[in-house]
Amino acid sequence: MKASNINKYTPFQPIALKDREWPDRKLTHAPIWCSVDLRDGNQSLPVPMNINQKVTLFKALVAIGFKDIEVGFPSASDTEFNFLRTLVEDDLIPDDVRIQVLVQAREPLIRRTFEALDGVKNAIVHLYNSTSRLQRKVTFGNASKEAIKAIAVDGTLLIKSLLDEVPNTNITLQYSPESFSDTEEDYAVEVCEAVIDSWQPTPENKIILNLPSTVEWNMPNTYADQIEWFCRQIKNRDSVIVSLHTHNDRGTGVAATELGLLAGADRVEGTLFGNGERTGNLDLVTLALNMNSHGIQTGLDFSNVDSIRKVYEKNTGMNVHKRHPYAGELVFTAFSGSHQDAIKKGMDLRGEDAINWEVPYLTIDPIDIGRSYEAIIRINSQSGKGGVAYILKREFDYDLPKKMHPEVGMHINGLADKYGRELNFKEIEAEFQKEFVNRKDIIELIKYEIQELTETEVQSIVTLKHNGTEMKLDGRGNGPINSVVYAMQQQGWKDFNVEQYRSHSVGHSSASVSVSYVQLSMKDNPAIKVWGCGEHTSIRRSGVNALISAYNRAQILMKK
Missing domain, CATH: 3.20.20.70 (Aldolase class I)
Known part of the structure; x- marks a missing residue:
């Protein structure tokens, strides 16, 4: 005015x-x-x-x-x-x-x-x-x-x-x-x-x-x-x-x-x-x-506020704004990284028997008005590391180590920024699989066998392709990952240290899949740390897959 x-x-x-x-x-x-x-x-x-x-x-x-x-x-x-x-x-x-x-x-x-x-x-x-x-x-x-x-x-x-x-x-x-x-x-x-x-x-x-x-x-x-x-x-x-x-x-x-x-x-x-x-x-x-x-x-x-909204909109011809309190399509949705992180932590801390509702940024439990948790966190270029991890955990059972969140979040958010739009859940899963899971760029694992030599020592025998050339390696160590690392060292590829390893199962049946996560740091530049993820029905094989995924990603990132 x-x-x-x-x-x-x-x-x-x-x-x-x-x-x-x-x-x-x-x-x-x-x-x-x-x-x-x-x-x-x-x-x-x-x-x-x-x-x-x-x-x-x-x-x-x-x-x-x-x-x-x-x-x-x-x-x-x-x-x-x-x-x-x-x-x-x-x-x-x-x-x-x-x-x-x-x-x-x-x-x-x-x-x-x-x-x-x-x-x-x-x-x-x-x-x-x-x-x-x-x-x-x-x-x-x-x-x-x-x-x-x-x-x-x-x-x-x-x-x-x-x-x-x-x-x-x-x-x-x-x-x-x-x-x-x-x-x-x-x-x-x-x-x-x-x-x-x-x-x-x-x-x-x-x-x-x-x-x-x-x-x-x-x-x-x-x-x-x-x-x-x-x-x-x-x-x-x-x-x-x-x-x-x-x-x-x-x-x-x-x-x-x-x-x-x-x-x-x-x-x-x-x-x-x-x-x-x-x-x-x-x-x-x-x-x-x-x-x-x-x-x-x-x-x-x-x-069931969504059904009421639909009856209202159909019969009046009016639309409820997406940011309308409680009933709006986006009212329980967080795109902001800091909000997503706080919501994720709040949801993680809530047990099934929790009485009082205490989740940051959410004044009411969406379930109580017929809304699902599905839309609480959605991903665009403004999202944070916690939001991507929350989606991968809730929708696809990937329980990423906390220290892996920043790397995965930055990569997924970069894709959203490139596209200039929100990413749906399937796109997030597909990109995570493509970038982090069972990578085959430089080393492709074809076959893996392991023998227990003593209570504290195993021997891994791996058949793989290195830059397209097939070869067979073996190495000894105190576990699957350690023994394969030794085998790689024998080939002169050991320019890294294994910083972290974690695994969990996905599914609740005989067809359960083991998912493993490995973080490597570069010997020449310890500040550079790279994560990889592996999947397999065998927990040992999934760990080796994660190691090779991390190695492949590290080599590609070092060349950029």
């Missing part, structure tokens, strides 16, 4: 709440949840959902565990009206689910809404009208505060008079002073108390007062102050459910809701993945899983 345009904007003024209590409170339980996907979410779509798509999404919301579901604005269109009638006539509404219907405080719309409710067992009639100074000025042509309050009261009284028309429906009233966060606090309380006086709620039959941040003008702490102030001031608090409905214009919709709950609210409205007008509504998935990550039961089931 140009500096000359800054003067257009004025900061939002905080309210006077010197003894605020919400900063010292702790969230210990979940709120009452209300999904507005079928109303706020639907009206924000470039192509609104048809009835079949709405039914599918409604069933998904019920399966997740929502007990309050706003199904739309029945008086707004035939599609909205017919959708509710479909839910009723096809008996799709469970007895423990309350259907919420939105309606402006206008008589024809309220009467049409009651027609749509026929046959519903439990319903919330959500009445609203704008109350903010800006809305009074612009939308209602400088209407007085008394006139705006009268709209809310008249709508409430009409709804109350129509209850007899749906005698088999348990009706709860919800009132929203639209643009609450931009309304003078004392006036918002005045309007809501006038609605309370008209409806006469009781502790057994409460009214819902929904306090929307219809447009997110201010910081989350200011919204929390407004909620705490409202909860202190509103009369008959034991007969009131205070509900929050935040939007995300400043990108802090979830934060505002969390602070609003600390401030005393009982209920929240939002949508899956935050779909809503402009920058969206409260993201119910993020809020619920935030609570789960702190050990709070929510009553909502996001144990």
Whole structure:
């Protein structure tokens, strides 16, 4: 923004709440949840959902565990009206689910809404009208505060008079002073108390007062102050459910809701993945899983978040961003080398019986929301040594020695840098095999035999090709590798020292393969250390293969 345009904007003024209590409170339980996907979410779509798509999404919301579901604005269109009638006539509404219907405080719309409710067992009639100074000025042509309050009261009284028309429906009233966060606090309380006086709620039959941040003008702490102030001031608090409905214009919709709950609210409205007008509504998935990550039961089931995302995307036509918290394709994926190393160490330290989740960079166990460990670490040019080793271990059972990680990681990451893209697991395995395993460049092992001469001495007899020439060597030593090293020394090839050796098996059957790793250092330049890997059904042969692989790699690297 140009500096000359800054003067257009004025900061939002905080309210006077010197003894605020919400900063010292702790969230210990979940709120009452209300999904507005079928109303706020639907009206924000470039192509609104048809009835079949709405039914599918409604069933998904019920399966997740929502007990309050706003199904739309029945008086707004035939599609909205017919959708509710479909839910009723096809008996799709469970007895423990309350259907919420939105309606402006206008008589024809309220009467049409009651027609749509026929046959519903439990319903919330959500009445609203704008109350903010800006809305009074612009939308209602400088209407007085008394006139705006009268709209809310008249709508409430009409709804109350129509209850007899749906005698088999348990009706709860919800009132929203639209643009609450931009309304003078004392006036918002005045309007809501006038609605309370008209409806006469009781502790057994409460009214819902929904306090929307219809447009997110201010910081989350200011919204929390407004909620705490409202909860202190509103009369008959034991007969009131205070509900929050935040939007995300400043990108802090979830934060505002969390602070609003600390401030005393009982209920929240939002949508899956935050779909809503402009920058969206409260993201119910993020809020619920935030609570789960702190050990709070929510009553909502996001144990298979990928399947929920697919239903959402198919029926709304929207896409969940790859970096969306919890549900994004890449949210549990680390490309950064330092992150990968920390994640690998954390995963390695976790035993099967571990209770507490403690893995660096991962706030929640992917398994708990139906995600696999498969995508935690992926490899591109930014990846580190630990990430490549993690993939080779998890996917292909190569348990590389820790000191081998840098050499393998540098080589694989260099390939990713060359290609300018991420490498898939098969590419990583193929490159590892090509570069490190059973190399045949200079020396190719054809046949290997070993004889035990004493308890401490063996003789190795090897048939090999050296630069294409076949020859037979033998050597003695205290083990397979040592004896072959001696045989190579007899040919004048011993210009190295064996620094490290390690082996393990891959597989759990008679067809198990032994994998060995050998590190060599060059006599003329001990700082140069080179790894090789060998595979064979015989552990002795795999060790010799690893020795020859390391030797071949060293000779090639020395020539470069």
